Amino acid sequence: MMTIKDIAGLAGVTPMTVSNVLRNRGRVGELTRQRVMEVVEAHGYRPNLTARALVERRAPTLALMLGCITNPFYPEFTLQANNAARRHGRFLLVCNTDYEPDSGTRFMADVAGSLSDGILVANTGELRVEELKAIQASGTPVVVSVWEFPDEPPEGIPCVAFDSRKAGRIATEHLLELGHTRIGALVASAKKGIHGGRYQGYCDAMRAAKVKHVLADAHFGEDSYQGGYDAAIALLTTRPDLTALFVSNDLPALGVLNAAASLGRSVPGDLSVVSITNIELTGQSRPALTTVSIPTAEMAEASVDLLIRLIGQPGAHVPMVMTSDPVLIRRASTAPLQASPAPSRSR
């Protein structure tokens, strides 16, 4: 197979010039460009991306660190990040950490600066900021995305954030406007964990509406379908008087819908359920889930764009990128509070 060096030798230029011609960049005279292209075409040369990356002193991919690709949020985020990377002529290397920070560490040590010249970290609440800073200091830009706490950006690491607290407030205000006051909160993390901002938004809305809420109305647990199912069974068994539930994430909220059916509670007749994110599945559940949409596609694109910019301008100072406000998506899982509770139906 021809290498870029062979082409350069035949055209009487440096490999860097060949690379510049093939990528339409740098200053190359028109005659030189033509000579290079004649050699390239005469030999049917296709650039070796690995070699090209070495010649250009850069690695050929962007790495995306994520929790687990089977959690349906991540494929949606990955698809958008992938499309954005392709628009920049880059490939995305998907690194599945299984929510293990050690696994993320190993991945990054393996790819940073060699296979990948930029690292995009989808925040899972397990950030090791010092580690990311060390990678950044070694010359490989790092961007943290899906950051939930715009008031407290990770120090020294560029991030792309959304207003999770506002999302929690919008979801809860929707329930309050429907007349609900006995609103439980199912939070899919610890109180100060990754969904802490969303829970604060719930508290903000309850406080603003002067509705008393006590910690007994809240449950803190796991961010999974089964976690939501179990939490709803537990909370609704001890607090059957709740008429609505704020759930901090869609996947557990889908479990909540199923738990309500198991308990003979009709949604939305006996119980309203609202959540946050707007993954595709929320339009497919029965009833379809009312949720607050966060700007997943926008965050993925903005993160890749930012990473590409940092690769081109190492050391550039980048303030946090803030994305669009969350938006309520009204579907069929929420309804006005009924004057007297509907009779509970078993199925």
Added chain:
Amino acid sequence: MMTIKDIAGLAGVTPMTVSNVLRNRGRVGELTRQRVMEVVEAHGYRPNLTARALVERRAPTLALMLGCITNPFYPEFTLQANNAARRHGRFLLVCNTDYEPDSGTRFMADVAGSLSDGILVANTGELRVEELKAIQASGTPVVVSVWEFPDEPPEGIPCVAFDSRKAGRIATEHLLELGHTRIGALVASAKKGIHGGRYQGYCDAMRAAKVKHVLADAHFGEDSYQGGYDAAIALLTTRPDLTALFVSNDLPALGVLNAAASLGRSVPGDLSVVSITNIELTGQSRPALTTVSIPTAEMAEASVDLLIRLIGQPGAHVPMVMTSDPVLIRRASTAPLQASPAPSRSR
């Protein structure tokens, strides 16, 4: 940053020897090994994967071509393929073709032999065999996975297959054993398309049970949630006498469950529904979906193992790899035929 050449120079060996030592392979004398490791440790050297790949004349990743990462089958397949690749010390480059064969072609042209030294194609029914053979002939092994037609393997391309026809038969036999005879088929492809084997299995079982079935009982359409929803509405409206549905894939079957509810048909009381694949979501629907499990994890692992073997032994003759038989997973969407149809309930 130290390069492998610097290490080689300091240790007085070739870069290939350094590479062999770091990868624990090749024949290297114990004294040489010790000398290399002393230099490596003294300089805190971490191998540059891109450079290493060039030294070893191989590309650093395996490419996985798939239809769309947001179709929930693919994340499950990708997770297993990724874990298998990691066990071989490799990274998986996920190439999302959006079900566009042209997009697959462009991806493969970009990565084959440069960024990736092996290509794994998750079959989506849009294979361009001649193209795959050309890539193979240029020295980059190709493996087709999730192959549905073990009787007709793609000529000249190694593949990892499962018995889709048997899966269709098992699903339909389950309905027959429950006493159903008016069994419709919702096929999420054209009749001779990717789910053609699954449909043949349905026909086999109907024929063996001497149950008459006519083409009017079948609907051929799209492999999506909405495709299943629309097809079920259409078929059950024209054929309300059907008491059971065979659906060729889980994602459309989840749409079928929702369509049944929209039509006031209770599942499984008025209508039994069975499908094929066993994606995680089938355990989370209400009712949980009875399905025939195909060996997704086994196929992903076998495919990566085969690809690695072909990379090590270019030109090795590999017969088709056949994976375990499909298995019925009984859940809540199927029930014995009722003596007289249950009254239809609207919700």
